[in-house]
Amino acid sequence: MIRFNKTNKDEAVKVTVESIDKGHHQVTYRGVKAIRCPFDYVMYQMIIQEVQPDLIIEIGTRKGGGAYYMADLLDSIGNGIIHTIDIVDEVEPIVKKHERIKFFTEGWLGYDLDLTKPYDKILIIEDASHMYEDSIGVLNKFHSIVSKDSYLIVEDGIINKLGLEKKYNGGPLRAIREFMPEHPEYIVDRKWCDMFGTNATFNVNGFLKKIK
Numbered sequence: 001m002i003r004f005n006k007t008n009k010d011e012a013v014k015v016t017v018e019s020i021d022k023g024h025h026q027v028t029y030r031g032v033k034a035i036r037c038p039f040d041y042v043m044y045q046m047i048i049q050e051v052q053p054d055l056i057i058e059i060g061t062r063k064g065g066g067a068y069y070m071a072d073l074l075d076s077i078g079n080g081i082i083h084t085i086d087i088v089d090e091v092e093p094i095v096k097k098h099e100r101i102k103f104f105t106e107g108w109l110g111y112d113l114d115l116t117k118p119y120d121k122i123l124i125i126e127d128a129s130h131m132y133e134d135s136i137g138v139l140n141k142f143h144s145i146v147s148k149d150s151y152l153i154v155e156d157g158i159i160n161k162l163g164l165e166k167k168y169n170g171g172p173l174r175a176i177r178e179f180m181p182e183h184p185e186y187i188v189d190r191k192w193c194d195m196f197g198t199n200a201t202f203n204v205n206g207f208l209k210k211i212k
Contacts, residue, residue, distance in 0.1 A: 034065025
């Protein structure tokens, strides 16, 4: 008789937040480091297809893999540009060749919001230092330019689950908790937060949709 409930040791499935965190540091896109949770990459391409942004502002560039990925997604819809912001230039040369990406290295504080005036559908991704002070600062500065039915995505609230809340002074989740009660024009979109399970994303409660 065949035992269908038998499991060999090498068939065991062991997944934790810590194991996913370790793995996401190894993620690349077309050979460029692209440090984001793969769950979130899947959702980002769905969001971009749904929103059809003509401007994505990415705060936190690193090697540029994330911007590279999203620029290719914009290619697929035939429209849009990315403004990616950091305080240093560590971007891989191949990423700089992409015509849909513009780079800014004076940090989010130095970014001129007037640059967004020509655009009609704006999507913002906050992926800076993860410090509370930066997260709340970005939310306060950029929330008004997000388009209705688009998103202000706050990354890496998962740091609390990883025991890093104190290191980041409460981090992105503290910023979200303070921001949301004051801004009824935004909701936490559970469609994305809970797609793979309750807050099975590195952006815990971080998909903020502008509804009015």
